[in-house]
Amino acid sequence: xxxxxxxxxxxxxxxxxxxxxxxxxxxxxxxxxxxxxxxxxxxxxxxxxxxxxxxxxxxxxxxxxxxxxxxxxxxxxxxxxxxxxxxxxxxxxxxxxxxxxxxxxxxxxxxxxxxxxxxxxxxxxxxxxxxxxxxxxxxxxxxxxx
Amino acid sequence: xxxxxxxxxxxxxxxxxxxxxxxxxxxxxxxxxxxxxxxxxxxxxxxxxxxxxxxxxxxxxxxxxxxxxxxxxxxxxxxxxxxxxxxxxxxxxxxxxxxxxxxxxxxxxxxxxxxxxxxxxxxxxxxxxxxxxxxxxxxxxxxxxxxxxxxxxxxxxxxxxxxxxxxxxxxxxxxxxxxxxxxxxxxxxxxxxxxxxxxxxxxxxxxxxxxxxxxxxxxxxxxxxxxxxxxxxxxxxxxxxxxxxxxxxxxxxxxxxxxxxxxxxxxxxxxxxxxxxxxxxxxxxxxxxxxxxxxxxxxxxxxxxxxxxxxxxxxxxxxxxxxxxxxxxxxxxxxxxxxxxxxxxxxxxxxxxxxxxxxxxxxxxxxxxxxxxxxxxxxxxxxxxxxxxxxxxxxxxxxxxxxxxxxxxxxxxxxxxxxxxxxxxxxxxxxxxxxxxxxxxxxxxxxxxxxxxxxxxxxxxxxxxxxxxxxxxxxxxxxxxxxxxxxxxxxxxxxxxxxxxxxxxxxxxxxxxxxxxxxxxxxxxxxxxxxxxxxxxxxxxxxxxxxxxxxxxxxxxxxxxxxxxxxxxxxx
Numbered sequence: 001x002x003x004x005x006x007x008x009x010x011x012x013x014x015x016x017x018x019x020x021x022x023x024x025x026x027x028x029x030x031x032x033x034x035x036x037x038x039x040x041x042x043x044x045x046x047x048x049x050x051x052x053x054x055x056x057x058x059x060x061x062x063x064x065x066x067x068x069x070x071x072x073x074x075x076x077x078x079x080x081x082x083x084x085x086x087x088x089x090x091x092x093x094x095x096x097x098x099x100x101x102x103x104x105x106x107x108x109x110x111x112x113x114x115x116x117x118x119x120x121x122x123x124x125x126x127x128x129x130x131x132x133x134x135x136x137x138x139x140x141x142x143x144x145x146x
Numbered sequence: 147x148x149x150x151x152x153x154x155x156x157x158x159x160x161x162x163x164x165x166x167x168x169x170x171x172x173x174x175x176x177x178x179x180x181x182x183x184x185x186x187x188x189x190x191x192x193x194x195x196x197x198x199x200x201x202x203x204x205x206x207x208x209x210x211x212x213x214x215x216x217x218x219x220x221x222x223x224x225x226x227x228x229x230x231x232x233x234x235x236x237x238x239x240x241x242x243x244x245x246x247x248x249x250x251x252x253x254x255x256x257x258x259x260x261x262x263x264x265x266x267x268x269x270x271x272x273x274x275x276x277x278x279x280x281x282x283x284x285x286x287x288x289x290x291x292x293x294x295x296x297x298x299x300x301x302x303x304x305x306x307x308x309x310x311x312x313x314x315x316x317x318x319x320x321x322x323x324x325x326x327x328x329x330x331x332x333x334x335x336x337x338x339x340x341x342x343x344x345x346x347x348x349x350x351x352x353x354x355x356x357x358x359x360x361x362x363x364x365x366x367x368x369x370x371x372x373x374x375x376x377x378x379x380x381x382x383x384x385x386x387x388x389x390x391x392x393x394x395x396x397x398x399x400x401x402x403x404x405x406x407x408x409x410x411x412x413x414x415x416x417x418x419x420x421x422x423x424x425x426x427x428x429x430x431x432x433x434x435x436x437x438x439x440x441x442x443x444x445x446x447x448x449x450x451x452x453x454x455x456x457x458x459x460x461x462x463x464x465x466x467x468x469x470x471x472x473x474x475x476x477x478x479x480x481x482x483x484x485x486x487x488x489x490x491x492x493x494x495x496x497x498x499x500x501x502x503x504x505x506x507x508x509x510x511x512x513x514x515x516x517x518x519x520x521x522x523x524x525x526x527x528x529x530x531x532x533x534x535x536x537x538x539x540x541x542x543x544x545x546x547x548x549x550x551x552x553x554x555x556x557x558x559x560x561x562x563x564x565x566x567x568x569x570x571x572x573x574x575x576x577x578x579x580x581x582x583x584x585x586x587x588x589x590x591x592x593x594x595x596x597x598x599x600x601x602x603x604x605x606x607x608x609x610x611x612x613x614x615x616x617x618x619x620x621x622x623x624x625x626x627x628x629x630x631x632x633x634x635x636x637x638x639x640x641x642x643x644x645x646x647x648x649x650x651x652x653x654x655x656x657x658x659x660x661x662x663x664x665x666x667x668x669x670x671x672x673x674x675x676x677x678x679x680x681x682x683x684x685x686x687x688x689x690x691x692x693x694x695x696x697x698x699x700x701x702x703x704x705x706x707x708x709x710x711x712x713x714x715x716x717x718x
Contacts, residue, residue: 017512118554
């Protein structure tokens with residue numbers, strides 16, 4: 001199996017500047033070796049539902065909520081209602097502190113909801129913590145096909 | 147032989163004697179003849195008497211037989227002991243003659259008649275007079291019988307009583323009928339009395355009810371009416387006329403009365419009446435109505451068909467003037483419509499506001515984060531390439547981006563508070579204040595702040611919001627005592643009948659009361675940012691929470707002498 005095929009982290013983020021900050025924060029913690037950045041919900045759905053994910057080693061999806069075309073809520077809904085994909089951890093990483101977004105995301109089965117801090121130090125620490133948690137500490141269910 | 151001797155002595159004498167003898171003989175013959183005649187007539191007399199006697203005896207026997215057959219006969223002696231009783235007596239009393247003879251009539255006394263009854267009897271018959279009365283007797287088997295009784299005293303030639311004859315006739319049946327009649331009469335009388343009584347009280351009730359009905363009708367503006375279909379008659383109570391604005395007792399046909407309904411509703415009324423008469427369907431409608439004086443009013447009309455053998459024989463109902471209620475209803479409806487449109491507008495505004503704050507939340511924060519983030523990257527990666535001035539400029543950008551982030555967050559918090567629902571419960575204010583104070587004081591490292599917290603009673607409020615109030619107030623007190631050598635913060639509350647007044651007093655820099663009015667407005671600050679940091683949202687937020695709880699907030703202060711903030715919360 002080729003390591004270059006791996007997509008351990010899928011980052012779905014329409015704002016390239018925010019994506020840059022997230023990637024930098026992950027890089028600082030050496031968590032960025034197998035990261036795929038997709039620019040909106042449509043791209044994300046295309047990747048998640050047309051590709052064979054079985055040998056991608058996908059460990060975490062970082063999902064922005066407010067995106068053009070297909071938003072994060074819609075991506076979350078599709079993912080969590082698909083039996084083969086609902087066990088992939090999804091962390092909402094978004095600017096929105098709106099309660100209705102938070103409530104809806106949790107109702108749909110989001111694994112965590114992080115509001116991106118304006119403050120860069122806080123942002124870096126938040127991203128590195130969640131990266132460590134989901135990639136290193138979290139124990140995903142065993143895959144039958146590997 | 148006496149005459150013969152005489153003849154011997156003398157012929158003359160004999161002649162005389164013969165003459166005398168003949169005379170005497172003649173006399174004797176005549177006498178004899180007469181005697182014989184008398185005797186013969188007397189014998190005939192005796193025969194006649196004898197015949198008479200036989201006839202009388204037969205008559206008497208027949209008479210007795212007749213009486214014996216028809217009546218109950220008894221004879222008693224002077225003292226009342228029975229000496230004779232006939233068959234009828236035996237039959238009716240159940241006693242045999244042997245049982246009766248020698249006994250007193252008390253043997254058949256029923257005890258029905260009182261003493262004076264018998265005293266009167268004895269008084270009458272003792273005087274030799276006939277006594278007659280109806281007597282209730284008791285037979286041997288205990289049954290009772292009634293007899294119409296005559297007691298006839300028999301007197302001797304000196305007028306003394308020898309014995310009494312009783313002649314009785316059975317009147318038990320008649321008596322039974324009489325008694326039944328009496329009972330019936332008594333019952334009837336009783337019932338009539340009762341009926342009369344209840345009629346009288348019913349009448350009184352009715353009068354009262356009528357009066358009550360009239361009063362109710364007048365005040366409720368309800369009139370009652372009846373349409374008697376069989377008799378073809380209508381009855382209207384006074385109020386019906388009054389509602390129509392017609393003179394009382396004005397004559398009105400059904401057709402005419404329907405015409406009082408508003409043209410919009412005439413057909414509806416007509417249909418309802420037809421349905422009631424033909425199908426026995428009741429109606430209850432609120433219709434427009436035009437009175438005799440052309441006043442447009444609203445009435446409630448109710449009609450209840452009275453049925454007999456599946457046929458409507460009458461319709462009863464009432465008519466109520468409901469104009470006042472209808473007017474009020476229409477007012478309410480139009481007010482509701484107005485309110486509805488207002489609240490719809492309000493909702494639209496709220497939605498707009500919500501989407502505005504949402505985009506502020508998202509769209510303003512994102513570029514800010516980029517400014518902040520990329521300045522930090524610049525600093526991290528290129529600090530060496532910049533001179534001191536460049537680095538300082540970068541720091542200022544970073545600092546202000548952070549400040550703007552804080553402003554946005556506070557502003558969002560403030561606007562969110564307006565939309566958030568309140569969750570009031572009994573909150574332990576003491577605990578909230580102690581926790582908040584401890585947390586904030588612990589962040590102030592190296593400072594010694596004296597905290598005086600007086601006992602605070604529990605209060606009904608949204609605990610989360612109360613926490614926010616105290617966070618802001620305590621933070622302020624901590625912040626503005628930063629330049630005080632020995633900072634003291636005192637918190638307490640005073641309970642009144644209907645509210646609790648809380649205070650937080652500090653010995654910090656205070657402020658000029660001249661500016662007190664600006665204190666609780668958003669983004670208004672009484673200190674420069676380089677003196678005391680802040681966004682000017684905290685106290686506005688506190689005021690908003692207190693106001694939402696129905697309380698008041700104010701402050702007292704003077705420059706450099708500390709400040710005291712007060713707020714109240716209603717107890718209910």
